[in-house]
Amino acid sequence: MRTLVIGNKNYSSWSLRPWLLLRHFEVVFEERRLLLDTPAFHDQIGRLSPNRRVPVLHDDGLVVWDSLAICEYANERYLDGRGWPADPRARAQARSAAAEMHSGFAALRQQLPMNCRRQPDAYRWDADADRDIARIQDLWRDLRASHGAGGPFLCGAFGIVDAMFAPVVMRFIGYGVELDDQAHAYADAIRALPAFAEWLAAAHAESEHLPATDNLK
Known part of the structure; x- marks a missing residue:
């Protein structure tokens, strides 16, 4: 089973990128969300991601990290090249x-x-x-x-x-x-x-806050 490890939907721009591609093209995956800048994140991320960052994709024993790399892998493995223009x-x-x-x-x-x-x-x-x-x-x-x-x-x-x-x-x-x-x-x-609207609704439903981002003045 494919699992995409992501950060908070409200804040994690890198997580949004492959999540949106996979969801739009109806590639089935499980989602695992780690809350950014928390002790739990720092405790778990080293076991999930080689560079200790999100997103990271786990697919039948293969680990792919970095947003663009995940998108490229999905394009080759699941999208038959539809992720890029044909021309x-x-x-x-x-x-x-x-x-x-x-x-x-x-x-x-x-x-x-x-x-x-x-x-x-x-x-x-x-x-x-x-x-x-x-x-x-x-x-x-x-x-x-x-x-x-x-x-x-x-x-x-x-x-x-x-x-x-x-x-x-x-x-x-x-x-x-x-x-x-x-x-x-x-x-x-x-x-x-629709996939973007789904992400946005989930982002608005999150209760976590990152003060450094929320309190920009």
């Missing part, structure tokens, strides 16, 4: 965007951490985060213009690149980031996914 040019650019999201945007990550319950307020970020926000919207706009004719997602149909950017949608909404029309439409498409 080689679209696939190359989708992979480039996913890799940029995976390794970049440090200011956005630090200053606008994912918090699904957050509502916009007076909190503001600096120019480095603004540059990340602008770059992400440029990426979305370029992918939609070049490869998005087949549907509402970055390359038409939902895939790994969208799973990688789904937590950014929550960041933009929760912090009141100004979005252009294309970004608004894309955010609406992500939020309309």
Whole structure:
């Protein structure tokens, strides 16, 4: 049986990515949630994840860690390649965007951490985060213009690149980031996914709080 170990749904952006991909494509798995920044997390994570982080996938004795690696494994093992666009040019650019999201945007990550319950307020970020926000919207706009004719997602149909950017949608909404029309439409498409709505409902039902994230001013 496949088990995906994740963190709190309200806060764990890395956990959301493979969870959303697996759920959207109806790959059956058990979910094991470890509460972030708790003694129980630190006690258990070393037995579950080689890098002591979530998410991590356990699949019939195989351990796969890191969000993008789990998505790639699922794509090869369970999705028959549907996680990436069929067109080689679209696939190359989708992979480039996913890799940029995976390794970049440090200011956005630090200053606008994912918090699904957050509502916009007076909190503001600096120019480095603004540059990340602008770059992400440029990426979305370029992918939609070049490869998005087949549907509402970055390359038409939902895939790994969208799973990688789904937590950014929550960041933009929760912090009141100004979005252009294309970004608004894309955010609406992500939020309309049944799997995403399921995650969001569970996030709102959680009672745990991370003060460093909740109390940003």
